[in-house]
Amino acid sequence: MKGDESMKPKVYIAEPIPKAVEEYITQHCEYEKWQGEGKIPKEVLLEKIRDKDGLLNFGSKIDGTLLEAAPNLKVVSNISVGYDNFDIEALKARNIIGTNTPYVLDDTVADLIFGLMLSAARRICELDSYVKTGQWDREISKEHFGLDVHHATLGIIGMGRIGEAVAKRAKFGFDMDILYYNRNRKKDAEAAYGAVYGSLHEVLQKSDFIVLMTPLTNETYHLIGEREFDLMKETAVFINASRGQTVDEQALITALQERKIYAAGIDTYEKEPIDISNPLLQLKNVVTLPHIGSATLKTRCNMAMTAAKNLVTALSGEIPPHIVKELK
Structure with a gap:
C-alpha cells in the first residue's frame, strides 16, 4: 500500500494512540484522527467515518446507524480485548470485519x-x-x-x-x-x-x-x-x-x-x-478503581499496535489474526 497517497486506504483514528503506532499507520494508510477532549461525540464520528475504509476505535458503539453512515467501511479494529460495543449482526449484514486485541493485556x-x-x-x-x-x-x-x-x-x-x-x-x-x-x-x-x-x-x-x-x-x-x-x-x-x-x-x-x-x-x-x-x-x-485493567503505558501501547496491525492487515486484503469469533 505504499506509493501514491491517493491509493492508500482511508482510516479514522477515534482514540489517542502512541506516536510509534501513528507512524506505523502512516506507512500504510491515509488517516484523520480525533484530537478533541474526552470521548469522541457520536455525531462527529458519524461525520468523519463517511468516506473511511477503516476505523481504529476503543469503545464507541458500532451499530447499524454508524455503519449506514460509512458505506466504504471494511474493518473496525477495537483497541480492547472486549467487543461488547460491536453490533455483531449489523457487522455481519454488511460483511465488515471486527477485530480485538487478545493476549496483550x-x-x-x-x-x-x-x-x-x-x-x-x-x-x-x-x-x-x-x-x-x-x-x-x-x-x-x-x-x-x-x-x-x-x-x-x-x-x-x-x-x-x-x-x-x-x-x-x-x-x-x-x-x-x-x-x-x-x-x-x-x-x-x-x-x-x-x-x-x-x-x-x-x-x-x-x-x-x-x-x-x-x-x-x-x-x-x-x-x-x-x-x-x-x-x-x-x-x-x-x-x-x-x-x-x-x-x-x-x-x-x-x-x-x-x-x-x-x-x-x-x-x-x-x-x-x-x-x-x-x-x-x-x-x-x-x-x-476507574476501569484501569489494562492501563499501563507498555500494555496500552502494545494494544494500540496490535489493533493497528489488525486494521492494516484487513485493509490489505489479508485475514487479520484477531477477528472476533462471531465474525469468523
Whole structure:
C-alpha cells in the first residue's frame, strides 16, 4: 500500500494512540484522527467515518446507524480485548470485519486483580486514609485487622486467558486452592494449577475470594445478583474486573452495606464514569478503581499496535489474526 497517497486506504483514528503506532499507520494508510477532549461525540464520528475504509476505535458503539453512515467501511479494529460495543449482526449484514486485541493485556489485568484482592482483604486504601487523616494516634487494634490472601480458596468465574493468569499467580505465588466455573471445562488449567471445576453455586459458596472475569453477553448480564451474593460467605471478598453490567450493582451495594460479604474490589461499573452520588463511593469496604485493567503505558501501547496491525492487515486484503469469533 505504499506509493501514491491517493491509493492508500482511508482510516479514522477515534482514540489517542502512541506516536510509534501513528507512524506505523502512516506507512500504510491515509488517516484523520480525533484530537478533541474526552470521548469522541457520536455525531462527529458519524461525520468523519463517511468516506473511511477503516476505523481504529476503543469503545464507541458500532451499530447499524454508524455503519449506514460509512458505506466504504471494511474493518473496525477495537483497541480492547472486549467487543461488547460491536453490533455483531449489523457487522455481519454488511460483511465488515471486527477485530480485538487478545493476549496483550492478560498479565496486566491479572496483576490488577491481585492488587484489588490484596487491597480489599488487607484494607489498604481504607487504612492509607486512616494514616493520612491523622487518625493513627495509638497502636492498631482488632478493628483494623484484615484477611489473609495466602492459602485461601479462590473462585474464578470465567476461566479464560486472564482467569488462567490469575490462577497461575494464585497457585504459585499465594498457595491458594482454586475453584472455577466456566462454560467449558479447562483441563489444561486443572492440570497446571490444580483448579477444580464446579457449578456457579458451588464456587460462590466455597470460595474466600471470588473473581468475576466473564465477557458481557445476554447470558452474563447481571450474572451476579442478590441470590448470588446470598450464597457467598460473610468473609468473602468479591472482585469484578470484567464488565460492570455482569453485576447487579444495587445487589452489590446491599451486600456490602449489610455485610453479607466482607469486601469488594471493583474496576468496572454499570455506568461509567461512575456517578459521584453512587453509594459505592461512600463505603469503606469496597476498593473502587476507574476501569484501569489494562492501563499501563507498555500494555496500552502494545494494544494500540496490535489493533493497528489488525486494521492494516484487513485493509490489505489479508485475514487479520484477531477477528472476533462471531465474525469468523
